[in-house]
Amino acid sequence: MFDFPESHFLDEIENVISFFTEDIxxxxxxxxxxxxxxxxxxxxxxxQLVNINYIFCSDIYLHNLNVEYLQHDTLTDIITFxxxxxxxxxxxxxxxxxxxxxxxxxxxxxxxxxLHRVIIHGVLHLCGYKDKNKAEAKLMRLKEEEMIxxxxxxxxx
Numbered sequence: 374m375f376d377f378p379e380s381h382f383l384d385e386i387e388n389v390i391s392f393f394t395e396d397i398x399x400x401x402x403x404x405x406x407x408x409x410x411x412x413x414x415x416x417x418x419x420x421q422l423v424n425i426n427y428i429f430c431s432d433i434y435l436h437n438l439n440v441e442y443l444q445h446d447t448l449t450d451i452i453t454f455x456x457x458x459x460x461x462x463x464x465x466x467x468x469x470x471x472x473x474x475x476x477x478x479x480x481x482x483x484x485x486x487x488l489h490r491v492i493i494h495g496v497l498h499l500c501g502y503k504d505k506n507k508a509e510a511k512l513m514r515l516k517e518e519e520m521i522x523x524x525x526x527x528x529x530x
Contacts, residue, residue, distance in 0.1 A: 389424050389425075390408045390411050390412065390422070390424075390425045390427070391424075391425070391426050391427065392404055392408075392427045392429070393426060393427065393428045393429070394428070394429045394430065395428050395429070395430040395434055395467075396430055396431050396433070396434045397429060397430055397431050397434075397470055399429045399470050401427075401429070401488075402485065403528060406524070406527050406528055407489070407492065407524070409527065410493075410520075410523060410524040410527055411425065411492070411493070411496055413523060413527075414493060414496055414497075414500075414520045414523065415462055415496060415499075415500065417520075417523075418460075418497075418500040418501075419460060420459055420460040420461070420462050420499070420500050421460055421461055421462065422462045423457065423461055423462060423463035424462075424463050424464075425462060425463075425464050425465075425466060425496070425499075426464070426465045426466070427466050427468060427492065428465060428466070428467045428468070429468050429470050430467055430468070430469060430470070431469060431470065431471050432448055432469050432471040432472055434467075434469070435448070435449060435450075435452060435467055435468075435469040435472070436448055436449075438452055438467055439452060442454075448469070448472055449469065449472065450468065450469050450472040450473055450476060450491050451466065451467065451468050451469070451491050451494060451495050452466070452467045453465075453466050453467075453495045453498050453499065454466070454467075455498075455499055459499065459500055459501040460500075460501075462496070462499045462500070464495070464499050466492075466495040466496075468488070468491055468492070468495075470488075473487050473488050473491055474487075476491075486521075489521055489524055490517055490521060493517055493520045493521065493524075494513070494517055496520075497513060497516050497517065497520070502516060
């Protein structure tokens with residue numbers, strides 16, 4: 374984890390959520406609403422946003438990161454690289470669009486529903502939620518559902 378020297382340093386960093394792609398052609402639908410939603414979730418969890426970079430990529434790209442940085446030789450839908458501890462939110466989040474599509478099919482969800490779940494899953498990890506055991510995973514799912522309901526309201530309005 375990166376230790377910020379003083380809180381005044383945080384004031385110098387623009388609070389930003391950015392979306393990028395790596396090795397794929399993808400554009401996030403409703404990106405402004407999604408950005409506002411992520412900020413709202415962070416605020417509701419009493420955390421402070423410094424910066425989140427979302428990088429949408431392929432299975433191959435994310436698998437290579439998983440092997441290189443986490444020594445996990447598996448496919449995954451998301452890898453979160455936090456640069457601070459809660460309540461400070463500063464991170465790069467890599468999401469495999471391939472994996473999200475596959476998971477959406479298996480779960481019988483729309484691509485957007487599954488993508489939004491994965492997006493907020495990473496944010497909830499940054500806010501301090503874990504999912505390593507059954508109790509943690511259950512709480513994580515409840516928080517995901519609660520936060521997705523906020524986005525649904527934002528998109529409907």
